[in-house]
Amino acid sequence: MLSVCIPVYNVDVSSLVKDLIGQAHELSINIQVLIYDDGSSETFKLINRSISNLKEVDYKELKVNHGSAAIRNKMAADALHNNLLFIDSDSDIQKDYLQKYLPFLSKNKMIVYGGRIHPSKLPSKDKSLRWKVGKCKEDFSVSIRRKVPNKSFMSNNFLAKKQLFDRIKFDDTIERSGHEDTIFGIELEKQGITIIHIDNPVTHIGLESNQEFIQKTEQRLETLKLIEQKYGDNKLLYERITILKYYKKIEQLKLHFIISRLFVKFKKHMALSLLKQNPSMFIYDMYKLGYYSLLSK
Structure with a gap:
């Protein structure tokens, strides 16, 4: 009845998988858990191999790194059941997690997004930037997400019908992580499908x-540049992605070259500021705008 797809890269998923299987047993759900390792270190492979003998688990180690879009498409193609539940491997679930998705398992042609939150307290000082970005820019209540449902979609926690997913899929030409979920939401909207929150x-x-998150932010912006080149004629792209909307404005005002020069001059100072325990989201946004201007130059 339910195929749970968990792409893995350098994460111990044993606890998450056991929680999912336990909840499925309590609800009498026939569950398949696909765990596809996308190039993790041997340390994490050894840990996750320990749950590969569970009868509900389909564990595979991919020979080459597929990327977040392609691996999800592959898992969906291999899944046995019509209900696909995608969960990021670095997630912690609530005790009634599967129960809340249960009413949607018998419905047709829909995508259901459950949301994402971050720990209530900062886990450690060296993770302050990722934590604050998550709290300020990702932890939206269901009422807020429903206002623009296809914009508020992320690929970390959603239920989809296999037949529908096979028709849309993620754009696997996007080889590195970054806004593939935005494109997915736009494609759904173009076909008249509204995401349920x-x-x-x-x-x-x-x-x-x-430091890792600053590097990942730059990588995602590089991916975004490729996406803009491919989908730039789609107006929804500029409505859905805030950085593109503001970049378009400064480009129209012929200010993008000035912004890129200022970014080169102040990049180190901005980066140091973002390493603090309480980083400024304004500086983070200016860092992104500056970096994207530099890429466009």
């Missing part, structure tokens, strides 16, 4: 260090 968030516990 419910209050069933997972807690994002796999926070990167500040």
